Amino acid sequence: MEILLGHSPVILLPDRALLLPESQSLIIADLHLGKSATFRRQGLPVPEGSTKADLARLSTLIESQHPTQLIIAGDLVHSALGLSPDITQTFLSWLSRLSIPLSITEGNHDSHAALSKRQLPLKILPHLHLDGLLITHDPADLPAGQSGIAGHLHPAAKIGPTRRGKHPHPSSPHLRLPGFYLKNNEHLILPAFSEFTGTHPIRFQENDHFYTELRGHISEIPHTLLR
Numbered sequence: 001m002e003i004l005l006g007h008s009p010v011i012l013l014p015d016r017a018l019l020l021p022e023s024q025s026l027i028i029a030d031l032h033l034g035k036s037a038t039f040r041r042q043g044l045p046v047p048e049g050s051t052k053a054d055l056a057r058l059s060t061l062i063e064s065q066h067p068t069q070l071i072i073a074g075d076l077v078h079s080a081l082g083l084s085p086d087i088t089q090t091f092l093s094w095l096s097r098l099s100i101p102l103s104i105t106e107g108n109h110d111s112h113a114a115l116s117k118r119q120l121p122l123k124i125l126p127h128l129h130l131d132g133l134l135i136t137h138d139p140a141d142l143p144a145g146q147s148g149i150a151g152h153l154h155p156a157a158k159i160g161p162t163r164r165g166k167h168p169h170p171s172s173p174h175l176r177l178p179g180f181y182l183k184n185n186e187h188l189i190l191p192a193f194s195e196f197t198g199t200h201p202i203r204f205q206e207n208d209h210f211y212t213e214l215r216g217h218i219s220e221i222p223h224t225l226l227r
Contacts, residue, residue, distance in 0.1 A: 029151025034082025074107025074137025
């Protein structure tokens with residue numbers, strides 16, 4: 001699905017990513033590599049494989065979209081604890097096969113893991129300007145009046161039956177769907193790319209929009225269904 005963000009066209013992709021058609025740039029956020037490893041090292045019985053699975057999904061996405069560059073809008077990694085030699089080698093092996101430039105706007109988890117000091121072959125920036133848009137990690141760093149893209153929130157919508165003029169009962173059935181949150185027609189917050197993440201339900205305002213993947217396609221959820 002193509003939308004306009006300011007004056008810039010943006011293509012929302014079903015696999016929790018977007019494409020800027022002007023520069024053919026692929027953008028994702030919140031990969032959180034090593035999250036399951038972090039939990040295991042803390043004694044939690046979490047299965048292995050989330051890092052390899054997410055990188056495989058990303059490789060498939062790159063092969064299908066043929067972008068000129070990849071941008072990760074923050075939180076490439078989850079924690080210093082999760083950057084085990086095995087996780088680091090898995091990522092470096094994947095990176096060695098990547099045929100396009102990779103840029104990262106530093107996220108809060110990247111900063112806490114001291115990612116910029118780890119001598120990895122990465123271009124890590126606080127933010128970047130591309131195709132008339134400001135790209136960063138935290139939506140709080142997107143100023144009013146500037147169209148931009150961020151991550152960090154892991155946005156989701158609660159979708160369920162409502163009654164006009166009344167709030168739904170807390171126990172009424174609903175779905176929680178991850179997706180793209182367009183705040184005030186100005187700031188687009190990406191869903192977390194990693195499937196091994198939580199989500200944050202958004203409290204929607206009148207000028208907000210929410211897009212999610214339904215049956216392999218991106219669809220906008222009507223305000224009447226947003227809880």
